[in-house]
Amino acid sequence: MTALTQGPLLGFDTETTGVNPFRDRIVTAALVGRGPHGTEQRTWLINPGVEIPEQAAAIHGISTAHARANGMDPKQALAEISAELTAAFSRDVPVVAFNATFDLTIIEAELERHRLPTIGERLGRPLSPVIDPLVLDRALDRYRRGKRKLVDLCQVYGVEDAGNLHTADVDVAATLDVLAAQAHRHPELLTQDLDQLHQWQAGQHRAWAQNFNSWRASTGFEGPGASLHWPLGREDDDAPAVPMASHDRSVA
Known part of the structure; x- marks a missing residue:
């Protein structure tokens, strides 16, 4: 697998x-495509239509006033x-x-909130293929402490110059770099x-x-x-216990 x-x-x-x-809303989003022909990036700043709590704004740097003044209409951005x-x-390109x-859960919930077709509805099937470097790390290096x-995986896998984590575009670039390093360290993934x-x-x-739940x-x-459940959560299931920042959303 290449x-x-x-x-x-x-x-x-x-x-x-x-x-x-x-229940929460997307404030910024980033998509970064990488392939043989290089890298392409798109970012969105969204007016979520609700107040952005100070705790969240302190992490990602987007205040309610800034989002209202500069953010896109959520329905347009989500579409x-x-x-x-x-x-x-649809092209079997891994997300x-x-x-x-x-x-993936929050964007599907946002699409439902704004009465737009969900990604699953458009596909007519479950969302796949998905690759999650956090899941890979837990499975491939189960007993590592810490x-x-x-940011921790960047250090473990030697990803340098991660930049200003807590912004969506930088987080995506770092995530893709971590995945590349994981594939190099664990070539069994390529089989x-x-x-x-x-x-x-x-x-x-x-x-x-x-x-984790037993512990x-x-x-x-x-x-x-x-x-x-992975890669989509279920509202009737226990909600993920997660810290605030998007790239810190891991419970252990």
Whole structure:
């Protein structure tokens, strides 16, 4: 499989008003396409139509006033973003996202909120193929100690000059660089076709989430744990327990 090393790949990231993908809104989004012919990038600043909490604005740098003055209408932006993602999935181009469950779930929820066709509805099938460097790292280096935020994986995999993480376009570039480094370090990834890799990640995520939730229960933590579902969460499932910043949306 050459997709992990040569592309084409479509990286995706969002910055949002909060950490609940079913209730919160997208503030910025970025798509970065990489392939044999180079790199293309698109970014969106969106007026989410609600107040951006100070905690979220402190991380991604977008205030309510700035989004209202400069942001796109959400319906237009969501239509453009979803069209790009749908086109990639339709051509079996892998969509690469760090903690993909959050970003793919929130855009599907936003599309429903604005009464636009979801990506799944457009495809007529589940969203795939998806590649999630966080899921890969948990599976391939299960016993490594320490955090697994995007900034941590950049250090682990030798990705330098990640730039100003917490902005969607920089996060996407760093995520794609981490994936390339993972493929180099773990060449066994290259032996799976995209469908196999997608299904393998779903199983690995479920196993990790079950173990994580068992640990939470054994230590007395209350509240929702990690969703068992990947790459889309389910509203009737336990919501992912995630920190605020998009590239920090990992629970362990």
